[in-house]
Amino acid sequence: MSFAYKLGASAIAFAVTAGMAYAQDASTFWAEAAKPYQGVTLHGVTESTPPSNYVKDVLAPEFEKLTGIRVDIETTSWDQMYDKAIKDMEAKTGIYDMVYIEQDIIYAYLSRNFLVDTTKLLADKPELKSPNYDEANFTSFANYFRGENGDLYGIPVEAFIKTYLYRTDLFNDPAIQAAYKEKTGNDLKPATTHEEYTAIAEFFTEYGKENGLDLWGTTAQAHTGHPASWYEFVESIEPTFGVYNWGIDAANNYAATVENGGRMNSPEAKAAMKYWLHLRDIAPPESVQSTWTETATTMAAGRAAQGLIYGENAAWIASDENQSKVVGKIGVAMPPLSEGVLAQAEAGEGYVGYYDGGAFGIPVTSKNQDAAMLFLQFIAQNDVQPDWALAGSRITNNATYDDPKVKELDAKLGGYFTMLKDQGKLYAGAPPYPFHAQVREAVAPIFYDILTGKIDPDTGLDQMAQKTEEELTALGYRK
């Protein structure tokens, strides 16, 4: 037996032994680590979304089987979720051991010291650290949940981009392509500019009307009394016109008006508003009552040819025949952009749309922080990610992209996951403001008045910018 052969055999034997030891270590870890917490029941609150429902229905029972620690996850509406979590943390009642932290609220929670520093917790208590858990496993989206010290305050549970979905069956239909070419002189393909998007939307709305179809040219998340419309405008429409961070310049004393250096009422913002209102007018009639959920339902019902849809809904729209009429008929593309926006996004000076998602954090008021940390490590393992990605079209760990099941679904989704991996960096989460809901609610009545036509977009945006500065002054951020 040559030396090289012996060396190779030894290496393999070592690897197998080490692997077995590691596997045993990983499988016994949960039972051992959970021993001090027998009889504990963890309580979590989150929004009722496909990824969160997977945590509740699949991951929590699996964790209980392994550890004996019961996990009750309360899934509720988006606003109720915030209401319950904030009241609990504010009043220090300690009801919840885990709260869902949407990317845009993390800054408010951190400013109030609501959350446990998970990096520090694991460093202080190494006996709690799972051998499978490593912050390096997460995609760069996890960075949104880091504090100023670089530590992680939330374990990512979902991440997705709000992007452009279109109907491949309609866009690839030769008869429709010919009709579109005849009407506009252009080839029918996913829009790259706002003008193209508008032309396609107008074409399909007219096409639906002429042919007696329940088909419109675009979706619009334009509820006239719900914050969803505000979010669609400031996070998905304005950035494509080059207006970032809601048009507020944090570095310039939180200016919002053009005269003070902000861009909330800039010509680009006003153009974005008019563009969006026009799309709303040619979208299905339910659009004025649509939040993110109803917009996805409209797309899934086959009532729109294209639209901006939150990625958490992309998987079921494209692949679940029980819920969707457009299975296998969905393509994805980057949203239409104004000139120069892509270059700004590539240079890190802007972004093309919203990178949304959330994490589970542990409130400092939780009475079961250690047990909650165990559960959060459990759901952060690479092993549990692929099936979770299939159920909720969310990816938070780098390794998930390479899983065969995920790759298979990616093909059905028209390359959504590939886009998330390769172009995700061009999208951005919400700006790091601790006053999201405060500014949003302060300007909401004006914003809704623009949507109903009570005031014109130019006047409305001027008033919104003014009101934003007033609110930020009252809150003490603007001096």
Added chain:
Amino acid sequence: MHSNRLGWLLLAPTMIILFFFGVVPFFYVIWVSFHQWNPFAANPNMVFNWASNYRQVVFDAQLLASLGVTFAFVFFAVVSELILGYLLAQAFMKDFPGKAFFRTIHTLPLIMAPIIVGSIWKLMTTPSIGIIPSLVQSWFGLDLNIGQSAAAAFITTVVMDVWHWTPLVTLSLIAALVSLPPDPFEQAQIDGANKRQIFWHITLPMIAPAVVATVFIRLMDALRTVDEVLMLTGGGPGSATRYIGVHIFKEVFPRTNYGYGSAISVVVLYMTIVICWLLYVGLIAPRNTRKG
């Protein structure tokens, strides 16, 4: 003496619960209303600001608009419920086939949680999906879209409230009508009084206490309507259905403007008490005075 002490002892648990869940929060809201307090402000602490929040109430155009639509909502909802409730109560006083079945069906909305009522009405009024826009389109050729039309949204919230709460009025008035003695009605008929005269001069005065009590209950409920409307319209389109309860909800919870929100709550409570007192003075007190 012994029984008096026993009485207090039996009442104690209720009194303690009421103290902690009613009296303490009430005074806490009053205390908060004299502070500037938004936990997400640069200074998240409570800052005593005298009566600034109450001063702001007077000049808050959004609040005044909210009060305006609230009073309109309360007026149309309560009056409709009263008229419809009385007519139904009279109908249920008579015997007809299937009366018990219809009375049960008619009472069902009462046992539904407001949030469920809001959800059902949202489903029924969503354009292209809901049955109501479909029927309105086929019967009247009109496009009903409560996300677009302020008038349609307002009327829908009134109709929803009437649908939900008329059974309460009906049940109260049935109880009042059943308890009326037959003698005055027989005498009036002998004297030749017609139905209208009997209603105005005998029935209405005799059931007036029940009517006023029912109006008080419905008035107070309608003034603090939140969940149904929040679910159905979110207060929109624009501010068309941003009733005062919805306004306070949005001010206190999403906006976390606890100080100002508390001030509005105190003002609305005061207004409710004043309205009820005016109703009492206008409807019940003169009757008691005449008796005296």
